[in-house]
Amino acid sequence: MKTLAALLLALSAAFAQTPPQEELIAAIHQGIASPELNALVTKTLGARGGTAVWGQDYLFVANSPTPVTISIDQQPAVPMQPLAGSTLWMLLTKMRTGVTHEYQYYSAGKPLGARGDAVGFNPDSYRKPGVPKGKVSDKLTIVSKIYDGMKSDYWVYAAPGVDPSVPSPLMVWQDGQGMIGEYSGGRLFTVTENLVAQKLLPPMVYVLIAPGQSTDGRAMRSIEYDTVSDRYPRFLMEEVLPEVEKMYKLRPDGYSRAIGGSSSGGICAFNAAWIMPDKFARVHSTVGSFTSIQWRPQEKLEGGNVYPFKVRKEPKRNIRVWMSDGNDDLENNHGSWPMQNIQMANSLKLMEYDFHFRFGTAAHGGAQQNLDLPESLTWLWRDYDPKKTAQEFKIDPMEKEKPFFRVTIANRDAW
Numbered sequence: 001m002k003t004l005a006a007l008l009l010a011l012s013a014a015f016a017q018t019p020p021q022e023e024l025i026a027a028i029h030q031g032i033a034s035p036e037l038n039a040l041v042t043k044t045l046g047a048r049g050g051t052a053v054w055g056q057d058y059l060f061v062a063n064s065p066t067p068v069t070i071s072i073d074q075q076p077a078v079p080m081q082p083l084a085g086s087t088l089w090m091l092l093t094k095m096r097t098g099v100t101h102e103y104q105y106y107s108a109g110k111p112l113g114a115r116g117d118a119v120g121f122n123p124d125s126y127r128k129p130g131v132p133k134g135k136v137s138d139k140l141t142i143v144s145k146i147y148d149g150m151k152s153d154y155w156v157y158a159a160p161g162v163d164p165s166v167p168s169p170l171m172v173w174q175d176g177q178g179m180i181g182e183y184s185g186g187r188l189f190t191v192t193e194n195l196v197a198q199k200l201l202p203p204m205v206y207v208l209i210a211p212g213q214s215t216d217g218r219a220m221r222s223i224e225y226d227t228v229s230d231r232y233p234r235f236l237m238e239e240v241l242p243e244v245e246k247m248y249k250l251r252p253d254g255y256s257r258a259i260g261g262s263s264s265g266g267i268c269a270f271n272a273a274w275i276m277p278d279k280f281a282r283v284h285s286t287v288g289s290f291t292s293i294q295w296r297p298q299e300k301l302e303g304g305n306v307y308p309f310k311v312r313k314e315p316k317r318n319i320r321v322w323m324s325d326g327n328d329d330l331e332n333n334h335g336s337w338p339m340q341n342i343q344m345a346n347s348l349k350l351m352e353y354d355f356h357f358r359f360g361t362a363a364h365g366g367a368q369q370n371l372d373l374p375e376s377l378t379w380l381w382r383d384y385d386p387k388k389t390a391q392e393f394k395i396d397p398m399e400k401e402k403p404f405f406r407v408t409i410a411n412r413d414a415w
Helices: 002-014 020-029 035-043 190-195 221-226 231-244 265-277 304-313 338-350 368-381 395-403
Strands: 050-054 057-063 068-072 088-096 100-107 112-117 140-142 150-160 170-174 203-210 257-262 282-286 320-328 352-364
Touching: 020 035, 020 050, 020 057, 020 088, 035 050, 035 088, 050 112, 057 068, 057 100, 057 112, 057 140, 068 088, 100 352, 100 368, 112 352, 112 368, 140 231, 150 231, 170 231, 170 265, 190 368, 203 231, 221 231, 221 265, 231 265, 257 265, 265 282, 265 320, 282 368, 304 338, 320 338, 320 368, 338 352, 352 368
Parallel strands: 170 203, 170 257, 257 282, 282 320, 320 352
Antiparallel strands: 050 057, 057 088, 068 100, 100 112, 140 150, 150 203
16 A cells, blocks of 8 residues: 555656646556556546546546446447556546537447537646636535525636726626536536636636525426526626626626526526526527426416517517537437527527527537637627627628528438
8 A cells, every 4th residue: 555655646746747648648648557457547527437628538447247348439449448446447548629529338238328528628628837726715605595505606707807896797607516616517618718728718707506405405407407487697786796797897797797507507597588688688598408397388388489589570689599409319308408508599590690600410418519628718798898888799691691590300210
């Protein structure tokens, strides 16, 4: 044990200030042997394994008592290497960046776990020398009156250049607990700092808020995020943001505010902007749950499934919307995520909203968001002018000339 501890300490010193994924992949290239490699894999990815991507290097690690093969991008499965002294299996390979790669593990002739998506991060998702870092607060907690005593944790991040005494642009992120840290949540902080340094984003404040818990310990995420009402936007406006403004002054105009989320957080973001476009005029939705999760007709409650039709039939809002989804997203009793996102995109197009829809191949998760983040944030905040408090968002003329989105059956005979 002393020898192992000394080796791990030596490795940590050798890779001081090196990102964990880069450190792990570099150690494999240098031929580190078990059990030191096993310990480093577990430290970086966890005991069950996972993926690590650095540049063109993709590391896949699975845990199984029997040999494991892996199929990547639906190609024939290839064997993975055993890590001696453990039940871990590994494959390190070079692949294309700027895309997502679908993968599936197999063991004993059967799929091992669900299929996954590895992200080939773009250059602005890697920290660059000399780029200043922002500042993130400790965890804060708020008790809501609007949600009858619900407790929610949140963090406040200030990008480089934010002056606490000068009102700043704002972006609220749902499921913010997954975005804390330099290499979490699509590397949001790193991407932001790179884009601010390039003047592609204004220095802004992020509010990263976690779903709450009721007084009896019940998870409130779906009630907060999937319900079509003004309750959650009021929670942000009346309870959360006044607390944030005790730390940083915020711009009050919707033009200077964005809101984003993934899955139920995506429909939540759109709902907030739809109901309060004067407070949130920029929307970032990935694998958005525009489905019937909280549709309760007997209680006269609408769910996210209504939005493709509300967009077509209700007065147009002055909002800008980035959306993305993948053709292997969810299909269950609440609805079809891919079909509903396509419906949303076509509704936005029909009504000539300023929108962009990215439709990839990924399953339900953060892969497409993580890949796109430098592009999506740049697109959402393009032409932002701090001297303005309003702008009429119009459909891009090139988008206007394109046809509506159409689908084909890709995974079976259509007849």
